[in-house]
Amino acid sequence: MPDPTCACPHCNCVLGQDAVQKDGKGYCCQGCADQHAHGEPCASATGCECAKSAHG
Ligand SMILES: [Zn+2]
Ligand SMILES: [Zn+2]
Ligand SMILES: [Zn+2]
Secondary structure, eight states: OOOSBOOSTTOOOBOOTTOEEETTEEESSHHHHTTTTTOOOOOOSSOOOHHHHHTO
């Protein structure tokens, strides 16, 4: 069973119906799945700042 929360290191968002599966892990959004490689913000509406954390 994959963890029900996003696999992004700094993201604690619970996986929803928009979850993205990548490398056997679940991410809450495409941005997290891409590890914010292009600065995509987290799709979460809860003020998650994992995208900022990913780039210091
Ligand atoms: Zn997040
Ligand atoms: Zn996430
Ligand atoms: Zn993230």
